[in-house]
Amino acid sequence: MIVDAVSVIPEVFGPYVDASILGRAQKAGLLEFRAHDLREWTHDRHRTVDDAPFGGGPGMLMKPAPIFEAVRAVQELGPVPAHVVFFSPCGKPFDQAAAERLSREERLLFVCGRYEGMDERAYSLADEVLSLGDYVLTGGELAALTVTDAAVRLIPGVLGGEGSADEESFSEGLLEFEQYTRPAVFEGMAVPDVLLSGDHGRIKEWRRSSALERTYRWRPDLLETAPLSEKDRDLLADVAAGLEDENPTGPRETCS
Structure with missing residues (x-):
């Protein structure tokens, strides 16, 4: 499986995915994890990815343009189209059945939100929107790691023995x-x-x-x-x- 993650803090993924089960899966050629900095798809000198919401209110929203550019560019990396996953309180609850289903995908692409969320139009890029539960995280990075861990460990050979997850x-x-x-x-x-x-x-x-x-x-x-x-x-x-x-x-x- 190839897993791509788009984030404003891509450096957080490495320590986890390079260790333990996921790290061994990568060494065995069962997983390739690629983290991408959303700021690579900005076009101002401050590399801005957020802006104030229309209608006012606290906090900042992630702008749609960098997200659209990022998803389209990462999709081009291939080798097959990715199943695109966003996270939101509106999403379907993530459970073991969802992990099993996602474990059969050849490629996943997670788009990690931050701040007060993202412009609603960005969700039109998603093949699936998931929710980990009725609570709020600072960003989608932990959610992406959770889903990656739950799905990848179900790929045959990752846990080292047939039936380990049965x-x-x-x-x-x-x-x-x-x-x-x-x-x-x-x-x-x-x-x-x-x-x-x-x-x-x-x-x-x-x-x-x-x-x-x-x-x-x-x-x-x-x-x-x-x-x-x-x-x-x-x-x-x-x-x-x-x-x-x-x-x-x-x-x-x-x-x-």
Whole structure:
């Protein structure tokens, strides 16, 4: 995959995309990340990318002309047309399904907003507008990095092993099951016996039950759309009954 990002602070991308999983993906030829300075497409000596909004109001808006020029110029870099992504509170919520869909694109182009936002006409360039959530960031750079990370790690070979991402949270509409490593007992807290049993059938069933329990406890909204079998529904009934007996006043205060 080729990922392009247009930003007024392109230098922020390098430290993250050159490290860890994304860095290894680039070395393996599975990812090429290219950051571009929006100011390269300005034509005044101050390299101005923003201006006051019509109608007044606080802050400055990003001008449309540099954005239009930048997107058109970056598209020309090829080798295939990029799927252009903008970020906005009006955008579609970004989720795991969107990450999976974007992971199949050959090329992505993120346009990162700043200041009070950008001239509305710039959004006509977008193939897709996304929102990471109901909060405001200083700029779109963190959003672009988040989407890049979530999508690229799903490209076959990036995580190093087939199936590495298959059982993660949201991959099947549920939160991931609880996981443990050595030591088997730490500060009086023991790993569930079933995980030490070597019985793969029981372990698989326990993991499904654990995923259902964590989802029921922390994100019950996901159960409305998750694909559940009759056995899953029976397990959920047991989970609900068990949680009521364990803590009739409400859920635990932490989630890992």
